[in-house]
Amino acid sequence: MDEDRKGRITIAVDLDEVTADTVSKRLLRYRADYGVDLSREDINGKQIRDAVPPERKEAVEACLDEPGFSRDIPIMPNAQRVLKWLSSRFDIFIATSAMDHPVSLYDRYLWLQEFLPFLTDRSYVFCGSKKILKADFLIDDNPRNLEMFSGTGILFTAHHNIYETHFIRVNGWNEIAAYFERLD
């Protein structure tokens, strides 16, 4: 970080299902692999692995370990515009629990370079646990990550967390912009 940035509010932002629309890619892949649609309604309130027939459970997880799978995930609507604005006012870190799929680490690096070119790689954090993050805010779709985080946790709505009630919730990037505009 530059010296002049000391003291700025720091916001850590999750990658999958917050910045990257990983679910859209996974649903497309499911259709490609099995010839049937898995709808947003089918996965409401659960993980994808728990919404598919038991014999497909392993395969829907295994594709996350394929080289290249994480390289062309679409960016979440409005994420680019709002992150660019946020990064002009706050210190932004993109923090992803990437250790579950270590083959994807380099793909994720390249993805961040392509989709968020206004951030340098100084702001990337590929970690096993979000307990290690020192930031004022963490925006994440996983309640477990928010629980171990020491700052203010903000839950980003995803199919699997819709029944969670313990955190400040944002539904998409425009609501993130509205939340942080008040702090600006």
Add this chain to the structure above:
Amino acid sequence: MDEDRKGRITIAVDLDEVTADTVSKRLLRYRADYGVDLSREDINGKQIRDAVPPERKEAVEACLDEPGFSRDIPIMPNAQRVLKWLSSRFDIFIATSAMDHPVSLYDRYLWLQEFLPFLTDRSYVFCGSKKILKADFLIDDNPRNLEMFSGTGILFTAHHNIYETHFIRVNGWNEIAAYFERLD
């Protein structure tokens, strides 16, 4: 982290030139590439790139970007034994500024799995900046990393930092053990 680990002292530990003996591998490689030795004395007080003839400067850095280069670096003497002991009493994170050489990310994951099998990948942090680390201690050979860290910085002696006087200094892993035995 497990629930019962809450409240434990957290120690973040750098990888290159602290846990991994990267310099030994780089000196071996230099001999292989140029047929001459670069000695420990030659690199005292400076970075390797500043100790070689100008026309070799680029190449001695470029090899760090080769796939596989980071995979077979030897572990630093006593690091394995001391880290195993530390991990039984403290929360340990291995935090490496790996973004300068993103091709090495997966190699570093595999290295950590091989050389530190008693740590899970929950404790790996591949980050662009050590400003993001929330830990009580950081053991690092790079004064710049210690400067941006918010906890207690401990400088691990390396060829390039021997003239640095601003930090608590440890000369090797046995001194790390002695330092933390007092806190145990």
